[in-house]
Amino acid sequence: MSLKNRTDTINWKQVLKLSNLMQTIIGCALAVLAMRGFMIPNKFLDGGITGISILLHEVFHVNISLLVLVLNLPFIYLGYKRIGKTFAVQTILAVLVLAAGLLFIDINPITTDRLLIAIFGGLLIGTGVGLVLRSGGVIDGAEVLAVFTKRKTGFSNSEIILLFNALIFAAAAFQFGLETAMYSLITYFTATRATDYVVDGIEQYTAINIISAQQEAVKDYLVNELGKGITVYKGERGYLPGSFEIKTDCEIIVTIVTRLEVHQIQNAIMGIDNKAFVYVQSIKEAAGGILKAKAHGHS
Structure with missing residues (x-):
């Protein structure tokens, strides 16, 4: 089946999957708790459609649920x-x-402490957004806007979302005062971190790249002791200032690990070769290979 056919067909098995439905319900429940119990009573905004909805609700007294629904439709x-x-x-x-x-659902304000409202409101709505993302949908259209406008503007997703949210917080500062807008920024950044953590999880994957004179020992350690999969690229090393013309063939060993394992592996490689060159790259997603096998075996 082509990619076009897959996107033109509704995968009802995925939509109705129990784990996806539960994540959607729990995620939305947390978002409702954040908005009703923390954010709306104190005029605190998040970014995106949620922020615009709260802003319009406070200014024009339009029903918040109607705003969330209508503003997300486009x-x-x-x-x-x-x-x-x-x-x-x-x-x-x-x-x-x-x-x-x-x-x-109507919830009485949980606290009047503005810092607690900003932090816990952000944590709750960020966790809720992350759970819905894991289920395959979104509850805020700003992410979709970034994908749609990226090719037309040349800006990255993060730059588009940042500009979009800057306008929202500028409007909040004008309408509710600078202090409320600053607390809303805390809410937004807390929510963003919570969403990233829920989506990426404790097992956010990281690529470790290793160039070592003891390459066979490094490969043996990664594969036979840790149970990792590796990829080996053929490269050249050298080209140093003062000896640019000197170069030697080398192997670049790449393995994908979780962020919890990075420090352990770096220390072990330094123990094998204290002159090894190691650099670490964050990656957004990894699938296939033996990524999951290591989670149940070596840790």
């Missing part, structure tokens, strides 16, 4: 056009659950 359409029908259906489901929660 982005659901963009997601349908650019990402696929399955994503659009899962996003519609998540937005409907969130809107229903905001409509029917």
Whole structure:
């Protein structure tokens, strides 16, 4: 099946998968708790559609659940056009659950401490957004906007989202005062970190690149002692200042590990060859190979 056919067909098995539905419901429940119990009563904003919804709710007194639903509709359409029908259906489901929660659930303000509101409101909504992302949808259309405008503007996703949110917080500063806008920034950055942690998890993958004179010992350690998969590139080393013309063939050993394992492996490699050149790269996602095998075996 081609990529186009996959995006043109709704994968109902994925949409109705129990784990995805549970993550969507729990994620939306946490977002409702954050918005009703922390953010809305104190005029604190998050970024994206959530922030715009709270801003318009406070200024024009429009029902917050209606705003969340209506403002997300154009982005659901963009997601349908650019990402696929399955994503659009899962996003519609998540937005409907969130809107229903905001409509029917009323929570008294949990605390009046502005710093606690900013931190815990951000943690809750960020965790909620992350759970919905893991299920395959979103509850905020700003991410879809970034994907849609990236090719047209030449800016990266993060730059587009940053500009989008800067406008929201500027409006918050004008409407609610600079102090509330600054606390809202804390909410936003806390939410962003919480979302990243939920999506990437404790097992966020990292690439370790190793160039060593003791390459066979390094490979033996990684494969036979740690149970890792490795890839070996053929390269050249040398080209140093003062001896540019001197170069030698070498092997560049690459392995994918979790961030919890990086320090252990770096120390072990230095024990094998204290002159080894090691550099670490963060990677957004990894799949296949024996990534999961190591999680159940060597740790």
